[in-house]
Amino acid sequence: MEKRTLIYEGKAKQVFTTDNADVLWIHYLDQATALNGKRKEQIADKGRINSAISALLFNYLTAQGITNHHQQQLSPTDELVTKVKITPVEVVVRNFAAGHFVTRYGVAPMMELRPAVHEFYYKSDELDDPFMNDEQLVALNIAPQRELDELRVIADQVNVILTEAFRAIDIKLIDFKLEFGYTATNQLILADELSPDNMRLVDLNTGASLDKDIFRQQSGDVLTGYKIVLERLTNYLTANQL
Numbered sequence: 463m464e465k466r467t468l469i470y471e472g473k474a475k476q477v478f479t480t481d482n483a484d485v486l487w488i489h490y491l492d493q494a495t496a497l498n499g500k501r502k503e504q505i506a507d508k509g510r511i512n513s514a515i516s517a518l519l520f521n522y523l524t525a526q527g528i529t530n531h532h533q534q535q536l537s538p539t540d541e542l543v544t545k546v547k548i549t550p551v552e553v554v555v556r557n558f559a560a561g562h563f564v565t566r567y568g569v570a571p572m573m574e575l576r577p578a579v580h581e582f583y584y585k586s587d588e589l590d591d592p593f594m595n596d597e598q599l600v601a602l603n604i605a606p607q608r609e610l611d612e613l614r615v616i617a618d619q620v621n622v623i624l625t626e627a628f629r630a631i632d633i634k635l636i637d638f639k640l641e642f643g644y645t646a647t648n649q650l651i652l653a654d655e656l657s658p659d660n661m662r663l664v665d666l667n668t669g670a671s672l673d674k675d676i677f678r679q680q681s682g683d684v685l686t687g688y689k690i691v692l693e694r695l696t697n698y699l700t701a702n703q704l
């Protein structure tokens with residue numbers, strides 16, 4: 463597979479076309495941002511660790527029947543994915559209160575949320591990705607109701623599978639964000655990245671944060687937690703041939 467043109471550069475990834483119109487080449491950068499890109503830092507080895515965690519989780523989800531864009535790891539920081547047209551709706555699932563849920567609603571951090579809470583956000587840099595409910599997304603022609611229903615169903619399935627996998631390695635899945643897209647054959651599939659950049663993870667034994675909150679709050683070396691997640695996931699998934 464040949465890498466061709468850079469078509470997108472995000473906060474932590476570059477996306478290139480390839481010689482196959484249905485396949486994109488993703489390169490993970492050693493970069494982290496906070497405050498919607500206003501704070502940016504280079505963090506050596508972050509690209510490799512995120513790419514590895516994401517590949518493990520996408521492969522695991524594939525094995526559990528969740529179709530997603532991940533195809534193949536090319537190098538420690540590069541992977542091939544199915545080209546999709548990303549839907550402009552981000553789905554956040556929350557099992558415990560954290561982050562914006564705590565600041566917005568004034569509840570105790572880590573309060574258990576039952577049922578798990580789904581939130582939709584409209585992907586828009588100009589508007590800073592605002593929260594939207596179903597009617598807003600439908601009335602503004604951003605997404606039809608059947609798509610929102612489907613997003614909820616898949617997000618729930620992913621939540622059950624990932625919560626269980628993380629519990630097996632003594633990690634609590636607090637919340638996460640998913641993105642989806644349509645393939646050339648119009649199938650809605652899971653896309654983007656699955657790493658501690660877009661999920662909150664807490665060590666069940668120590669209570670330590672193992673995700674990007676360490677970077678957001680400038681409270682230590684963010685990669686310490688990411689490395690723990692990668693090591694435990696690798697051991698668990700390899701040992702159990704998952």
Ligand code: C5P
Pocket residue numbers: 554560561562563591637638639659660661662674
């Ligand atoms: O900031 P907030 O509490 O809404 O984040 C909820 C979850 O979604 C967190 O795991 C966060 O990392 C993720 N998220 C994300 N990208 C965004 C917004 C939130 O990955 N643009």
